[in-house]
Amino acid sequence: MKRIVIFGGTSAIAECAARLWVARGCSVFLVGRNAEKVEAICDDLRVRAGPSQKIGSAVADLNDHEKHAALVKSAEDELGGLDVALIAHGSLPNQTECEKSVAQTLAEINTNALSVLSLLTVMANYFEPRGNGAIVAISSVAGDRGRKSNYVYGAAKGLVTLFMQGLRNRLAAKGVVVVTIKPGFVDTPMTKDFEKKGFLWAKPETIAAGIVQAEERRSDVVYLPWFWRYIMLIIRHIPERIFKRLSL
Amino acid sequence: MYGNGRSYGDVCQNSSATLLFARGLNRFIQFDGSTGVLRCEAGVLLSEVLDLVVPRGWFLSVTPGTKFVTVGGAIANDVHGKNHHRAGSFGCHVRALELLRSDGSRITCTPTVNSEWFAATVGGLGLTGLITWAEIQLIPIASAYMTTEAHRFRNLDEFWSLGEKYEQQFSYTVAWVDCLAVGRSLGRGVYFIGEHAAEKKPSSSYRSKHRSVPIELPISIVNHASLALFNALYYNRPLSAQSKLEHYEPFFYPLDSIDKWNRIYGPKGFYQYQCVLPFANGKDGMETILKLIGQSGQGSFLAVLKTFGNIRSPGMLSFPRPGITLALDFPNKGEATHRLFSKLDQVVADSGGALYPAKDARMPGELFRSGFPAWAEFEKYCDPKFSSSFWRRVMKD
Ligand SMILES: Cc1cc2nc3c(=O)[nH]c(=O)nc-3n(C[C@H](O)[C@H](O)[C@H](O)COP(=O)(O)OP(=O)(O)OC[C@H]3O[C@@H](n4cnc5c(N)ncnc54)[C@H](O)[C@@H]3O)c2cc1C
Ligand SMILES: NC(=O)c1ccc[n+]([C@@H]2O[C@H](COP(=O)([O-])OP(=O)(O)OC[C@H]3O[C@@H](n4cnc5c(N)ncnc54)[C@H](OP(=O)(O)O)[C@@H]3O)[C@@H](O)[C@H]2O)c1
Numbered sequence: 268m269k270r271i272v273i274f275g276g277t278s279a280i281a282e283c284a285a286r287l288w289v290a291r292g293c294s295v296f297l298v299g300r301n302a303e304k305v306e307a308i309c310d311d312l313r314v315r316a317g318p319s320q321k322i323g324s325a326v327a328d329l330n331d332h333e334k335h336a337a338l339v340k341s342a343e344d345e346l347g348g349l350d351v352a353l354i355a356h357g358s359l360p361n362q363t364e365c366e367k368s369v370a371q372t373l374a375e376i377n378t379n380a381l382s383v384l385s386l387l388t389v390m391a392n393y394f395e396p397r398g399n400g401a402i403v404a405i406s407s408v409a410g411d412r413g414r415k416s417n418y419v420y421g422a423a424k425g426l427v428t429l430f431m432q433g434l435r436n437r438l439a440a441k442g443v444v445v446v447t448i449k450p451g452f453v454d455t456p457m458t459k460d461f462e463k464k465g466f467l468w469a470k471p472e473t474i475a476a477g478i479v480q481a482e483e484r485r486s487d488v489v490y491l492p493w494f495w496r497y498i499m500l501i502i503r504h505i506p507e508r509i510f511k512r513l514s515l
Numbered sequence: 516m517y518g519n520g521r522s523y524g525d526v527c528q529n530s531s532a533t534l535l536f537a538r539g540l541n542r543f544i545q546f547d548g549s550t551g552v553l554r555c556e557a558g559v560l561l562s563e564v565l566d567l568v569v570p571r572g573w574f575l576s577v578t579p580g581t582k583f584v585t586v587g588g589a590i591a592n593d594v595h596g597k598n599h600h601r602a603g604s605f606g607c608h609v610r611a612l613e614l615l616r617s618d619g620s621r622i623t624c625t626p627t628v629n630s631e632w633f634a635a636t637v638g639g640l641g642l643t644g645l646i647t648w649a650e651i652q653l654i655p656i657a658s659a660y661m662t663t664e665a666h667r668f669r670n671l672d673e674f675w676s677l678g679e680k681y682e683q684q685f686s687y688t689v690a691w692v693d694c695l696a697v698g699r700s701l702g703r704g705v706y707f708i709g710e711h712a713a714e715k716k717p718s719s720s721y722r723s724k725h726r727s728v729p730i731e732l733p734i735s736i737v738n739h740a741s742l743a744l745f746n747a748l749y750y751n752r753p754l755s756a757q758s759k760l761e762h763y764e765p766f767f768y769p770l771d772s773i774d775k776w777n778r779i780y781g782p783k784g785f786y787q788y789q790c791v792l793p794f795a796n797g798k799d800g801m802e803t804i805l806k807l808i809g810q811s812g813q814g815s816f817l818a819v820l821k822t823f824g825n826i827r828s829p830g831m832l833s834f835p836r837p838g839i840t841l842a843l844d845f846p847n848k849g850e851a852t853h854r855l856f857s858k859l860d861q862v863v864a865d866s867g868g869a870l871y872p873a874k875d876a877r878m879p880g881e882l883f884r885s886g887f888p889a890w891a892e893f894e895k896y897c898d899p900k901f902s903s904s905f906w907r908r909v910m911k912d
Contacts (some may be wrong), residue, residue: 294590307542307544310543310544310545311542311543311544314543314546314553314555314567315543315567449902
């Protein structure tokens with residue numbers, strides 16, 4: 268069964284995905300920065316797992332890029348090899364504060380983009396010589412077009428999306444799949460300050476099921492739920508001279 | 516406090532105030548496959564517990580008639596199942612729980628440590644604080660199947676004698692009653708018994724035929740004519756004399772396979788009325804109650820009769836107590852329904868009985884307090900920042 272390392276394993280979406288993978292007999296290794304949360308999730312997964320499945324973890328702030336290679340090594344050692352990496356960590360910047368502070372803007376870009384690029388690179392170099400593996404990362408529909416309400420986050424996610432596109436191209440011939448996940452609005456701790464009403468809001472369980480399926484199908488780019496593909500198609504095609512006047 | 520909202524009334528509501536949703540506390544913490552002790556967070560559903568433990572040869576010690584309730588909700592109403600005469604209430608199998616109070620303090624309680632907090636919280640209607648996790652004892656099973664039997668009884672007397680016989684022999688007993696039957700057939704119905712099957716069936720996973728009531732019907736389809744027809748058909752349907760093997764799902768959770776079944780009652784909805792009468796006055800009292808319901812022509816198909824055994828419930832406000840309990844849905848017909856309830860209340864009060872808070876949206880405060888005399892003692896353990904619509908209602912007058 269598959270051996271899966273999850274970066275940002277305490278994310279609500281990632282936790283749901285981990286449960287689904289464990290239910291399918293996979294082994295998982297979680298990396299998160301909050302030791303208590305990591306432990307609670309691992310306990311839960313251990314109860315769900317069968318005797319032959321392994322559940323491991325490490326505590327690390329993923330903004331420490333130098334640690335990434337070592338984290339991958341310990342995940343590999345613990346699980347006896349790796350087949351899938353899910354990169355799920357992220358934060359939702361306070362846009363207005365970012366506008367006032369360059370430092371904060373760069374910090375958010377670091378968390379949501381640079382740390383992800385580092386992990387993508389480390390994982391790509393891990394899987395490439397082995398000729399197999401899947402790298403899945405959660406980007407966002409917000410990365411499809413810059414908008415005044417959250418362009419710092421959007422720019423970071425857009426960078427991740429574009430980087431993954433190139434990586435996919437690089438690894439396509441090498442048997443390694445690169446899956447870009449673009450969720451719409453999801454009801455998780457990240458969006459706790461939003462009024463969550465209406466059909467646009469999805470449950471983390473739904474997104475997680477889409478992630479597990481996308482990995483299985485070796486998809487390239489997946490919007491979750493599916494209708495966001497069409498919403499974003501429209502949004503991407505609004506001419507800039509109109510778009511710049513819109514309040515989105 | 517709101518678990519999964521499977522209570523029929525307002526114990527899980529808090530109108531014009533904040534409601535805490537406990538479902539998010541949905542992690543398992545520890546499971547010992549050799550002893551059957553499970554520790555999990557309080558928002559875990561009993562259905563999730565079953566999915567985990569049945570394949571490993573364990574089952575809930577006590578389960579209510581739906582598996583879509585949380586562990587916390589099951590504790591806070593100290594729920595009962597078809598095996599009350601053998602196993603007592605859900606709380607009897609809670610080994611420990613953690614209570615989080617609004618001042619931030621956490622109290623770990625067990626039947627022996629902080630036992631007064633344990634007694635207040637089991638059956639405590641979500642008023643003593645937030646239950647964060649609980650540790651429950653499961654029972655071993657050899658298969659996911661049940662051996663079951665069904666027997667017709669022609670009246671209440673026959674019900675009593677079947678009960679005496681079968682409760683000795685079987686873990687699970689419950690009866691369906693025809694609430695429209697009057698005269699000599701008063702209290703006729705079908706008696707169901709069950710036992711976890713001993714042999715190992717090739718445990719093919721069970722697939723329930725999932726049905727749903729897709730829309731709220733514009734009017735209630737539960738009326739006198741449809742009910743009389745349905746009950747007569749159900750009572751007279753052929754019953755096999757032999758026991759049969761069936762999966763645990765249809766035996767314990769017949770309604771769970773019909774999503775949104777409550778919609779059959781239309782937009783005005785329905786009430787459930789569940790009372791318990793102590794054995795001393797139970798026979799006469801139940802007869803009077805069934806007569807009143809039969810004469811009124813109200814009530815519905817979902818009418819259940821069951822005896823509670825002598826195992827003491829651990830909670831101060833636990834509903835299960837030795838006696839006979841009747842649970843019945845009533846389509847909401849406004850005044851007429853309320854007039855009937857008042858008459859039934861009178862019988863319950865005269866018999867020294869009680870109504871089940873989990874199923875209630877209307878009982879008078881006085882009846883609550885006479886049915887749960889420990890309420891005054893219980894109040895000392897209520898969290899000052901916790902309340903519910905139910906609690907304000909029954910404490911008002
Ligand atoms: C079809 C059906 C069949 C049923 N059959 C039975 C039966 O056979 N026997 C029986 O006893 N009951 C039965 N019930 C009632 C049901 O078992 C109870 O109402 C149960 O308590 C519902 O649990 P819930 O998780 O939905 O909680 P809710 O209904 O949301 O809440 C129930 C109570 O628990 C409190 N609560 C919930 N979570 C917590 C927490 N974490 N900490 C503190 N307090 C909390 C709430 O404040 C409330 O007082 C049945 C209900 C249905 C719909
Ligand atoms: N929710 C949405 O509407 C939505 C929409 C589109 C895309 N996404 C993306 O989905 C992913 C998962 O988010 P979510 O919705 O599940 O929210 P979440 O539960 O808040 O998860 C975010 C996780 O990232 C972790 N994290 C943040 N910075 C970190 C760091 N420097 N090092 C290690 N971990 C860090 C957080 O750790 P702590 O738990 O320790 O804080 C948290 O577990 C994110 O990439 C997010 O951008 C979410």
